[in-house]
Amino acid sequence: xxxxxxxxxxxxxxxxxxxxxxxxxxxxxxxxxxxxxxxxxxxxxxxxxxxxxxxxxxxxxxxxxxxxxxxxxxxxxxxxxxxxxxxxxxxxxxxxxxxxxxxxxxxxxxxxxxxxxxxxxxxxxxxxxxxxxxxxxxxxxxxxxxxxxxxxxxxxxxxxxxxxxxxxxxxxxxxxxxxxxxxxxxxxxxxxxxxxxxxxxxxxxxxx
Numbered sequence: 001x002x003x004x005x006x007x008x009x010x011x012x013x014x015x016x017x018x019x020x021x022x023x024x025x026x027x028x029x030x031x032x033x034x035x036x037x038x039x040x041x042x043x044x045x046x047x048x049x050x051x052x053x054x055x056x057x058x059x060x061x062x063x064x065x066x067x068x069x070x071x072x073x074x075x076x077x078x079x080x081x082x083x084x085x086x087x088x089x090x091x092x093x094x095x096x097x098x099x100x101x102x103x104x105x106x107x108x109x110x111x112x113x114x115x116x117x118x119x120x121x122x123x124x125x126x127x128x129x130x131x132x133x134x135x136x137x138x139x140x141x142x143x144x145x146x147x148x149x150x151x152x153x154x155x156x157x158x159x160x161x162x163x164x165x166x167x168x169x170x171x172x173x174x175x176x177x178x179x180x181x182x183x184x185x186x187x188x189x190x191x192x193x194x195x196x197x198x199x200x201x202x203x204x205x206x207x208x
Contacts, residue, residue, distance in 0.1 A: 001187050002033045004078035006071065008085035008096030010041035015124040015159040016084040018166060022173050023082060023122060026180030037074060039095045042067050047101040053109040054205045061106050068102055075103055076113060080183050083137050084122035090129030092136050104140040115145035116197040118183055123156045124165060130156040145200060149186055151179035
């Protein structure tokens with residue numbers, strides 16, 4: 001099985017990446033194929049509401065001059081999608097927001113393409129505002145008919161300088177390891193019965 005962690009932080013080897021690494025380790029230990037894909041500081045623009053994804057229904061966005069379709073293809077292949085973001089003015093990074101809007105909309109346009117996948121949000125912050133980031137990411141998962149597992153705490157870690165989360169948030173890192181184990185168990189459980197995941201009546205683009 002395949003777990004994709006998407007890093008919305010512009011910092012390589014920062015606190016968001018450290019948290020994603022921690023979550024993925026139990027999955028790798030249980031034989032999952034794991035990957036961190038960097039979108040922070042990469043070219044990915046927001047949705048332009050052209051509605052072409054609802055016309056074409058080809059599992060692609062009509063905007064093809066950025067990295068979106070590359071990461072979306074990986075999201076479609078993944079059994080579990082973990083999206084990590086730092087906290088900027090109590091919300092997700094610009095790149096993360098662009099990904100959420102476009103992947104959510106293209107997924108809805110293509111018969112709920114993410115339905116039955118596992119979704120988890122990971123948030124790095126300095127002081128406050130992480131709850132809003134956590135909610136923003138999970139809203140896309142929940143509206144896409146994904147399964148969002150809980151753990152032993154919120155998936156939020158504190159740190160300012162790269163790697164600081166490992167010293168400042170040891171309990172949160174334990175929580176992420178527990179979440180990784182839960183995702184591994186849930187994925188194996190769902191794998192045997194995913195073909196029976198219930199269908200949903202489609203929404204119109206205006207209702208999405």
